[in-house]
Amino acid sequence: MTTLPELPNYGRTFSLMREGCIDEWQAYVGHPFVQGLRDGSLPQPAFLHYMIQDYVYLVHYARAWALGVVKAESPEEMRLCAATVDSLINHEFSLHIETCAAQGIDEQTVFNAKEDLETIAYTRYVLDSGLQGDFLDLILALAPCAFGYGEIGLLLKDANYVGHPYEKWIATYSGDKFQDVCVKVGHLVDLAIERRVGNEPTSSPRWSAMQARFTKAVELESAFWGMGLKAVK
Numbered sequence: 001m002t003t004l005p006e007l008p009n010y011g012r013t014f015s016l017m018r019e020g021c022i023d024e025w026q027a028y029v030g031h032p033f034v035q036g037l038r039d040g041s042l043p044q045p046a047f048l049h050y051m052i053q054d055y056v057y058l059v060h061y062a063r064a065w066a067l068g069v070v071k072a073e074s075p076e077e078m079r080l081c082a083a084t085v086d087s088l089i090n091h092e093f094s095l096h097i098e099t100c101a102a103q104g105i106d107e108q109t110v111f112n113a114k115e116d117l118e119t120i121a122y123t124r125y126v127l128d129s130g131l132q133g134d135f136l137d138l139i140l141a142l143a144p145c146a147f148g149y150g151e152i153g154l155l156l157k158d159a160n161y162v163g164h165p166y167e168k169w170i171a172t173y174s175g176d177k178f179q180d181v182c183v184k185v186g187h188l189v190d191l192a193i194e195r196r197v198g199n200e201p202t203s204s205p206r207w208s209a210m211q212a213r214f215t216k217a218v219e220l221e222s223a224f225w226g227m228g229l230k231a232v233k
Ligand SMILES: Cc1ncc(CN)c(N)n1
Pocket: 054, 057, 058, 092, 144, 145, 146, 149, 221, 224
């Protein structure tokens, strides 16, 4: 029997929002694609297709975090957004670049890859949240990406071993560097909420719209996994 790791400590808002969409959340972190990553049964072509789309996703995702620098209302918010942009471009990208290079695909080719509909839907949803909304709208659309992969990394950590087909992927998302990003994003979300809606966010008239913003991004995460599986059907 597998024992579940303790819920990661990504802040107060994470716990509230995760609970507020628990069915959608479980569908995201327990998706069949994730099970295939865990036991190594995910076909390699599906993984490669996903990694190429995910690189494109991360390009837009980094742009959205850069928009966070533009929309921030305090130096701390600016710094945390800038640090996340740096971590995405100079750390997380490496996993994708190395995976694709091992298959003879260079970074510029991946950068120019044609986007699947699921990639367009999710990335433009996040960017639009920041363009039409305020900093909070943006950050809540961005958050499930970090928290979900952080939680999945911890869930899959025990299943990893040297020579596992997805060893590097699991090591990246369960590793200290990525976990540290999740904790910092959790702190940023808590700060942003406190600044704009106060200490009792669930009593705010804005809460249901905030939860809806978060939940939609969670659903788009599941659709993104589904895109990866479709590649081999
Ligand atoms: C679609 C998606 N969501 C989240 C992550 C983790 N940054 C990612 N790489 N790709």
